[in-house]
Amino acid sequence: QKALLLGIGSVSSGIVQPILAWFSDRYDSRVPSIIGLLVAVLGVSFIGSASSFAQLVMIQVVATAGIGAYHPGAAATAGQLARRRSLGISIFFLAGMAGGVCGNSLSPLLVDHFAGRPVDLVRGLHSLRWLIIPGLVCVAILTWAIRSVPHRAHDSHARHVAMDASERRARWRGLGVVYLGNIIRFTVNMALVSLFIDWADGHVLSREGVTEMTSALSVHSSKLNGILQGSMQVGMGAFGIMLGVMLSHRTERRAMIVVPFLGAGAIMLVPLIGLGSAWGPTMAVGCAILAGAGFGGVIPISISMAQRLVPHHATLATGIVLGGGWVVAASGPALAGIGVAHVGLGTTFVLSGIALSFSGIVSWWLPREILDD
Template sequence: MSTKRNRAITLLSLSHACVDVYQGAVAALVPYFVAERAYGYAAASGVVLAASLLSSVVQPLFGALTDRWAMPWLLPLSALTGGAGVALSGVMESYALTLAVVAVSGVGVAAYHPEAARAARDAAHGSHTAMGWFSLGGNVGFALAPLLVASAVATGGLGASPLLIVPAVAGAALCAAAVRSAGSRGGTAGRSEVAGCDDWRSFLRLSGAVVCRSVVFVGLSAFVSLYVRQRTGGADAAGTAALCVLYVGGAVGTVAGGRLADRYGRLAVVRHAYVLTVLAVAGVVLVPGPPVYLFVALTSAGLYVPFSLHITLGQDYLPRRVGTASGVTLGLTVSVGGLATPFIGALADATSLRTALLPLIALPALGRLLLCGLREPTAPGRAAPTPGTSGDRPRATSA
């Protein structure tokens, strides 16, 4: 069983990386749209918004569908859809068609996550470390997107964008293999088949904390490169290095979060991570010179350590609606960060980039307050955990 579980998680993690390439690819294509099509900043922002806005709206809807019916076939189909939209975006001549295919890509990405998170949960059998590896796949895919886009279109221009379908084809094949390895769910995922009660109040508070985390992460992803250049007086390489630190630290933090949760409990780890993020973001914004890189690394750890734990906590707060919980924690709340980024940019235009980033210090503190009073969800039929015992570290329930 352990070998089967590891194989399924590995395949799902790799497919997650292939699909989430397309979450980062749209933003990575923006400079090429500006250079080749003379898009203004508003038009370029519209392309990114077309992908993130529609994706954030429909992802919970796909979650609700997967709560009612087994849909393993959706995984390879969503991978191909997500890739096809981005691959076609460079060869569409009109702005409207470009927005349309990018939006289709966003729908494909949205369709993937709820069913994939459910499949990973089933394959993990309660292991937070295994869920951490699944989440890591998505983070790696997002981080690799700029490199893949550059390798495809840097020499051939936007006309070479169809080459970007390759990760989608690989992702679809991996999804199909993962479904065969793990075995598909039969019948429906009816609410009566799952024990336990949905705790919507705790879930909504957790979702609010994830929104705070999302705005900080997306805001820094968009502006940390430019800001570090300003603070260090360095060239483009200085900013690129800061962005690499943010992403590499995220990969380490995602895996570490699962291991720490298995040892200390999920909520304890998440709460400490939010406190660390407050201090780390303050260092990024306020500390000048080379030490800023240390604070970028600490920020990355604080933001990514709780990433996979948000997913499993949300699923355990809504044991009868695991797909919905996955759609919200992986989709809606995360996409809100993208919607907030234009406001950060507008504030930077009106004042300064440092002033615009100052509110990011307060957001993880707000997230930490929302986590106050939450209790570790317990598997159905299991007694509530007693602090200081192994019960503080309940396993994720099986959907």
């Protein structure tokens, strides 16, 4: 069930992104982003209202579809407004990671506070409805902020017409390479979400000297897992903004090749951390931060590259490398579950690190001449 929830969220978010991105480019509309954020706010806030697993799946589908609808247009707008496209998208990305960290860290605390003692998880989950208030404020701010911003540069169509057929093919091939790299990054990301949940459960059980989870232990594990998930997002956001500030468009290709190996090494170190170690959570947080840097730090660059490669379809390019990648990444939790069942948690972490390194290898085939121009 855990793998299904994580996976179906990626599919739902990923499928709507290219479709609504095409709509946004075709009609130069910001409506999908605004409606998407509204739907996401309502969906996430009513998770506690689910009385069955089927209802929870439905809420997950609706909420993540809203998240998917929001991102392509918003990311394209961020790139369009910035003087340096990669830096603008990195700032947008950092804001998203900050939200993710807050959500992962604060929502378990909110649920725990309202769950009371003895623990009543249903009552605690109902408290998520309070998130509607700040969510609606954000929808209003977004509507005001992007009401008159076009999604693409005014000369993008003219530049496209001026390209010869061979350059157009090279640019679309380059977009395919970016897409393939993001498939790998996102799949590893989703696998690690599942693996760190298992690691948090294992640590809590090991420290308590028991073999079965109780409601109280589940809350404790949820808090630790929230910190680990948030740590990955810290790495993604911090490294993303650092690369956005430091790199020029001529050096971004090299970062796409090298940075994934940093994350791969950190992921492969996790099995060396003892589940019962008192310092285990601290070391796991460090590995999670570096892992996030490795698979997520270059995502803003990948979005910027996609928009530069296909400037006349900037929103669609964003939807492809984001949403298209997330559709395939839905397999990440299931692959992680299969790995844990057959070769164990530690070996699955190692295999995930090896997989991430391939995202750097495939980036070698990015078109240097076009991207350096």
